[in-house]
Amino acid sequence: MAQVNDTVVKAARLAGEFPWHHHDADELFLCWDGTFRIELEGRPPAILDAGEIFVVSKRIRHRPVADTPAHVLLVEHPETKQYGN
Structure with missing residues:
Protein backbone atom coordinates (compact mmCIF):
# COMPACT_ATOMS: atom_id res chain seq x y z
CA MET A 1 0.00 0.00 0.00
CA ALA A 2 2.79 2.42 0.91
CA GLN A 3 6.46 2.68 1.68
CA VAL A 4 7.60 4.61 4.75
CA ASN A 5 11.36 5.02 5.13
CA ASP A 6 12.70 1.46 5.15
CA THR A 7 9.34 -0.27 5.82
CA VAL A 8 6.18 -1.03 3.88
CA VAL A 9 2.51 -1.01 4.87
CA LYS A 10 0.62 -4.07 3.65
CA ALA A 11 -3.07 -4.97 3.86
CA GLY A 42 5.48 -20.00 25.05
CA ARG A 43 3.35 -16.91 25.76
CA PRO A 44 -0.33 -16.03 26.02
CA PRO A 45 -1.94 -15.01 22.71
CA ALA A 46 -2.54 -11.37 21.81
CA ILE A 47 -6.20 -10.80 20.91
CA LEU A 48 -6.83 -7.83 18.63
CA ASP A 49 -10.09 -6.06 17.89
CA ALA A 50 -10.58 -3.29 15.34
CA GLY A 51 -8.24 -0.36 16.05
CA GLU A 52 -5.79 -2.32 18.22
CA ILE A 53 -2.07 -2.71 17.52
CA PHE A 54 0.39 -5.41 18.51
CA VAL A 55 4.09 -5.77 17.71
CA VAL A 56 5.66 -9.20 17.43
CA SER A 57 9.31 -8.88 18.37
CA LYS A 58 11.89 -10.31 16.02
CA ARG A 59 12.66 -14.02 16.28
CA ILE A 60 9.45 -14.79 18.25
CA ARG A 61 7.58 -17.73 16.69
CA HIS A 62 4.00 -16.71 16.07
CA ARG A 63 0.96 -17.27 13.92
CA PRO A 64 -2.13 -15.15 13.30
CA VAL A 65 -5.44 -16.99 13.70
CA ALA A 66 -8.80 -15.59 12.60
CA ASP A 67 -11.84 -17.70 13.48
CA THR A 68 -13.88 -15.39 11.24
CA PRO A 69 -12.42 -13.22 8.47
CA ALA A 70 -10.52 -10.14 9.66
CA HIS A 71 -8.52 -7.42 7.93
CA VAL A 72 -5.13 -6.24 9.09
CA LEU A 73 -2.48 -3.68 8.21
CA LEU A 74 1.11 -4.87 8.58
CA VAL A 75 4.22 -2.72 8.88
CA GLU A 76 7.41 -4.57 8.07
CA HIS A 77 10.52 -4.52 5.89
CA PRO A 78 9.83 -5.01 2.18
CA GLU A 79 12.01 -8.13 2.07
CA THR A 80 10.06 -9.83 4.90
CA LYS A 81 8.83 -13.21 3.69
CA GLN A 82 5.18 -14.04 4.34
CA TYR A 83 5.97 -17.32 6.09
CA GLY A 84 9.04 -16.03 7.89
CA ASN A 85 12.63 -17.19 7.96
Whole structure:
Protein backbone atom coordinates (compact mmCIF):
# COMPACT_ATOMS: atom_id res chain seq x y z
CA MET A 1 0.00 0.00 0.00
CA ALA A 2 2.79 2.42 0.91
CA GLN A 3 6.46 2.68 1.68
CA VAL A 4 7.60 4.61 4.75
CA ASN A 5 11.36 5.02 5.13
CA ASP A 6 12.70 1.46 5.15
CA THR A 7 9.34 -0.27 5.82
CA VAL A 8 6.18 -1.03 3.88
CA VAL A 9 2.51 -1.01 4.87
CA LYS A 10 0.62 -4.07 3.65
CA ALA A 11 -3.07 -4.97 3.86
CA ALA A 12 -4.16 -8.58 4.36
CA ARG A 13 -7.32 -10.58 4.88
CA LEU A 14 -6.94 -13.22 7.58
CA ALA A 15 -9.10 -16.35 7.67
CA GLY A 16 -8.18 -19.49 9.60
CA GLU A 17 -4.75 -20.43 10.93
CA PHE A 18 -1.51 -19.12 9.49
CA PRO A 19 1.57 -21.39 9.76
CA TRP A 20 3.95 -20.93 12.71
CA HIS A 21 6.92 -18.79 11.68
CA HIS A 22 9.31 -16.05 12.81
CA HIS A 23 11.03 -13.04 11.25
CA ASP A 24 14.43 -11.43 11.76
CA ALA A 25 12.77 -8.02 12.38
CA ASP A 26 9.81 -6.76 14.40
CA GLU A 27 6.36 -6.95 12.75
CA LEU A 28 3.49 -4.56 13.54
CA PHE A 29 -0.14 -5.69 13.23
CA LEU A 30 -3.04 -3.21 13.20
CA CYS A 31 -6.46 -4.87 13.27
CA TRP A 32 -8.52 -2.89 10.78
CA ASP A 33 -11.74 -4.90 10.87
CA GLY A 34 -12.92 -7.96 12.77
CA THR A 35 -11.07 -9.83 15.50
CA PHE A 36 -8.09 -12.16 15.42
CA ARG A 37 -5.42 -13.45 17.73
CA ILE A 38 -1.69 -13.79 17.38
CA GLU A 39 -0.52 -16.98 19.01
CA LEU A 40 3.00 -16.69 20.44
CA GLU A 41 5.21 -19.62 21.27
CA GLY A 42 5.48 -20.00 25.05
CA ARG A 43 3.35 -16.91 25.76
CA PRO A 44 -0.33 -16.03 26.02
CA PRO A 45 -1.94 -15.01 22.71
CA ALA A 46 -2.54 -11.37 21.81
CA ILE A 47 -6.20 -10.80 20.91
CA LEU A 48 -6.83 -7.83 18.63
CA ASP A 49 -10.09 -6.06 17.89
CA ALA A 50 -10.58 -3.29 15.34
CA GLY A 51 -8.24 -0.36 16.05
CA GLU A 52 -5.79 -2.32 18.22
CA ILE A 53 -2.07 -2.71 17.52
CA PHE A 54 0.39 -5.41 18.51
CA VAL A 55 4.09 -5.77 17.71
CA VAL A 56 5.66 -9.20 17.43
CA SER A 57 9.31 -8.88 18.37
CA LYS A 58 11.89 -10.31 16.02
CA ARG A 59 12.66 -14.02 16.28
CA ILE A 60 9.45 -14.79 18.25
CA ARG A 61 7.58 -17.73 16.69
CA HIS A 62 4.00 -16.71 16.07
CA ARG A 63 0.96 -17.27 13.92
CA PRO A 64 -2.13 -15.15 13.30
CA VAL A 65 -5.44 -16.99 13.70
CA ALA A 66 -8.80 -15.59 12.60
CA ASP A 67 -11.84 -17.70 13.48
CA THR A 68 -13.88 -15.39 11.24
CA PRO A 69 -12.42 -13.22 8.47
CA ALA A 70 -10.52 -10.14 9.66
CA HIS A 71 -8.52 -7.42 7.93
CA VAL A 72 -5.13 -6.24 9.09
CA LEU A 73 -2.48 -3.68 8.21
CA LEU A 74 1.11 -4.87 8.58
CA VAL A 75 4.22 -2.72 8.88
CA GLU A 76 7.41 -4.57 8.07
CA HIS A 77 10.52 -4.52 5.89
CA PRO A 78 9.83 -5.01 2.18
CA GLU A 79 12.01 -8.13 2.07
CA THR A 80 10.06 -9.83 4.90
CA LYS A 81 8.83 -13.21 3.69
CA GLN A 82 5.18 -14.04 4.34
CA TYR A 83 5.97 -17.32 6.09
CA GLY A 84 9.04 -16.03 7.89
CA ASN A 85 12.63 -17.19 7.96
